[in-house]
Every structure is written in structure tokens, then in C-alpha cells.
Amino acid sequence: MKKVVIIGPESTGKSTLSEQLAKHYNTTWVPEYAREYLIEHGTEYTYDDLLTIAKGQVALEESYINRAAPFAKVLFVDTDQYVMKVWCEFVFGKCHQWVLDQITKRKYDLYLLCNIDLPWIHDPLREYPDLAPRLELYEIYKNLLTNQSVPWVEISGNYDERLQKAIQAVNVLHV
Numbered sequence: 001m002k003k004v005v006i007i008g009p010e011s012t013g014k015s016t017l018s019e020q021l022a023k024h025y026n027t028t029w030v031p032e033y034a035r036e037y038l039i040e041h042g043t044e045y046t047y048d049d050l051l052t053i054a055k056g057q058v059a060l061e062e063s064y065i066n067r068a069a070p071f072a073k074v075l076f077v078d079t080d081q082y083v084m085k086v087w088c089e090f091v092f093g094k095c096h097q098w099v100l101d102q103i104t105k106r107k108y109d110l111y112l113l114c115n116i117d118l119p120w121i122h123d124p125l126r127e128y129p130d131l132a133p134r135l136e137l138y139e140i141y142k143n144l145l146t147n148q149s150v151p152w153v154e155i156s157g158n159y160d161e162r163l164q165k166a167i168q169a170v171n172v173l174h175v
Contacts, residue, residue: 028068037053058106111153
């Protein structure tokens, strides 16, 4: 089974794209665990909460892999440990070693990096509506992907254009 991760700053259409791709390929997608966690526990999180969220994301992903593995050719993952690394470092200036270890252990076939060219949509769980931090976060993600070995594609444009670009990128994996 191929695994495709959708990453990028908040409010860049990651969940929408994950769901659209899963529908297009008649498969499933792993949602972002942080959303569920923050709804349940509130938005005043600590550095240690981010480790709990990171572990929850991995457990959720593993549960989807175990269910989908015999049947699915591709699994879409909304958020991985790179997102947790960026979140930890951007907010707290440091990252849990467990997150860094997971980045080296977990293997993916493709990353789709969502650009900030969609309008920011208010959501009580989102923190950075202003352009400056959105740009900074996007550049952090882009630098991370540039300096790792897995192929990645920038996804930009309106929702339809994003979907078409993502489908073209995923099709290269021969799923």
C-alpha cells in the first residue's frame, strides 16, 4: 500500500484534499488527530499535550493502515510527524525526541504540500490568520520537504486545481 501525506500550514485545504483524494481513489484517509484532541481538551495546550497528540496521530494512522492494508492500494494521511515537529518548534522552540524518532521510522511514498493561496477560514481551533506567520510556516514546511528524500509536490490553486494536481502526482505512484 502506498501512503501519501498531505501537509502544510493550517487552513490550506489539507482535510478537504485528503477526503477528495480518498473518494477519487475509492479508499480511505487518516484524519488529523489534533482536531479531535483539541475539541475534547480545549485549545489551551502545553508542550506535553503536543507529545500526546503526536502519539495519538501515529496510533490513529496505524489503525487505518491495519484496516486498509489488505484492500487499499493507497492511503491518504492528513498530517504526519513533520507537522508535529513544526508545531512544537514554532510554538515552543523545541521538539520532543519521540517525534523526531518517528520522522525517521515512518515511511511514506509522497508528500503533498498545500500552499497558503486559499483564503484563511476561521475555525476556533486555528491560531494564525495573519499572512506573515502563514508564509513563515509554509516556508518551514517547504524547507523540510526539500531536505528529505521522499518525493513531494506543491499543491496550489483553487480547490479543483488542487485536486487535479494532487491526482496527477498520485498517479505517478501507479496506484
